[in-house]
Amino acid sequence: MLDLAEELHRWTEEGREFAVATVVAVGGSAPRGPGAALAVDSAGTVIGSVSGGCVEGAVYDLCLQALQTGESVVERFGYSDDDAFAVGLTCGGTIDMLITPVGGQAPVRTALASALSAAARSEPAALARVARGPADLLGRALLVRPDGTYEAGLGGHPDLDRTAAAEARALLESGRTGTVDLSADGTHCPGGLTLLVESNVPPPRMIVFGAIDFAAALVRAGKFLGYHVTVCDARPVFATRTRFPDADEVVVDWPHRYLRNTATDARTVLCVLTHDAKFDVPLLKAALRLPVAFVGAMGSRRTHEDRNRRLRAEGVTEGELARLHSPIGLDLGARTPEETALSIAAEIVAAGRGGTGMPLTGSRTPIHRDARARGGDAGRPRRGRPGASRTDGRVAAGTSTTPPA
Template identity: 60%
Template sequence: MLNIADTLHDWCRAARPFALATVVQVSGSAPLPVGTALAVDGDGNVVGSVSGGCVEAAVYELCQEVLKGDAPPTRARFGYSDDDAFAVGLTCGGELDVLVQRIDPADQPHLTAALGEVTSGRPVAVAQIVDGPEGLLGRTLSVSGDGSTEAGAGGGEEWEAVAAAQAGALLRAGRTGRVEVGGDAATCPERLSVLVHTHASRPRMLIFGAVDFAGALSEIGRFLGYRVTVCDARPVFATAARFPHADEVVADWPHRYLAATEVDARTAVCVLTHDAKFDVPLLRLALGLPVGYVGAMGSRRTHTQRLELLRTAAVPEEHLARLHSPIGLDLGAHTPEETALSIAAEITAHTHGGSGAPLSWSTGPIHRRQSAAR
């Protein structure tokens, strides 16, 4: 639902009830991920999408039915139609389950607050029961970035503490996903499936080396949603004017800056200096940090020499195995813009477990299923 947070926040602030249709499960080549939502208000206004167009009309009708009265939340499944590919169904061959429920903002003030956090750019998670007893289906609670929890009317139920803990873990990881909670007397007797929608702070892309490639990479990194920092030890090159797309430009020794800044499992570290006096201390540190990606620019000869220097610096082999070097996928890139595209493509493939091979070379579903909470 957070994909349409701006409009939902406006409707909640205006106390306008609406029907919310949320993708709660996908299989095969369903076009949109779990958590994507469509909403319809009492005037028939619609926002969002659940399938990229395939089944929107049918979901719209379900939303209007739910809005007419006090109908309980309902689930519907949509899939490919063998008889008529243009009938209601997913012509791409996948299946998706949609939960449709009525939302009355007066009953869920916490949801208004959570949507406000999203529109303000602050981290928040919304946990939504998508499978379980009819009386609990569609219930929600929110977890803020500071760990505080709020629930709808009639809060204090047993499932809330368990779901809040799971939602907090997913928020810290910056991932949306389904989790199973309850099913035992010690926590919650009811077995529930909870979809946790997360809005985390932007992941970081740390680019070391104030070179032309850094300018192009900072632009594509920002386009992909990263908070981009460009760092170089040379103040004359590390200027905001040279890197207008970066969120931050720092003049400092790369390893010293990395040691002092905040990183997490979503952080991408891109080393573009290919200068040993910068690369070796920086990579020695970066490869031992819990970041998501570490790549370094340079020729194959540079890479071989760099590995020798890192081994001399006592970097363990398991750390060296994390290094993506030469950086990027083989796209035949030459220009800074093409090279930035190849680096961004490798980061994306690594993040989502993609092979980097052409889709025409493979079989099976195009869209990979997102991993659940671990």
């Protein structure tokens, strides 16, 4: 739901009543993962998507019903060859959907308003909602901040909020969206409640080293994918805001020095496009020892072999070299900067999602990977009647101008 934060925050500020449908679990092949949402206001305006079109119409109707009844429900959508006209997923998977009305007096409105406000300001926060449990708790929400403080509440046992806040904080620290099973009294015994925890964290970083034409195209691709993109180069004549208007930051500094002094995390992507040994070797020596998501370097096959030889001479181990994506990008036959940026972006996505980079035509690999590879909890594929059905079963789970050295 937090992916709709800006629009939903505006709706709450305007006092609109609306219902939001959120994917809480998927089984088998499904287009969207946990946290994907669709919202409908009382005038029938709709935003978001939960299935790429397969069940949107039915979910729209369920949201309107929820606005009328004021009750939260969980619905399951699937597919059956026995009933091809049933509303379901043609891809063959199942999705469990939490539909929550957010009326003017709804208990959940305070928590949602705070969560949407934080997300719209890009502040880290986690939203925990009851996705399975007693009817009077279903849809109840708790907003959890990085320091462990929380707002609103799930209702029920006094210890439930404290336990839920601790679990949500753990997911927030890792930037994950997923499900948590708890008992109704707040202990960790599964079986009583399932919480959907959505984490809102600042966008991941992409740092592009080398202020070249290919970098300008990669900046645009990185922004399209949702990264906070920094361009770094030691040459002030090339590293300018004029040349990289789409970048979030343009930094003039020696790449290895900048990397040593800037913040990175397990979601950070490092793209080395300088293909110059005096920049590449000290930079990659540092990069390959950081716990980042992706390290890639541009260059020809000959450049790659020479670079690896120099890195080994600098003490880089074979295990560390194995982390290097070089030459960077998938084999698309790319020639132009834009095509090359697409090739690099495709490899970054494939590496992060567990993709093979092979054509889907003729392939037997799953199109939609297990959501656990995306940081969620998809659980196992489940059987059930086709179409929409209420379920009471388990819900699975600025510019910097630092001078160069």
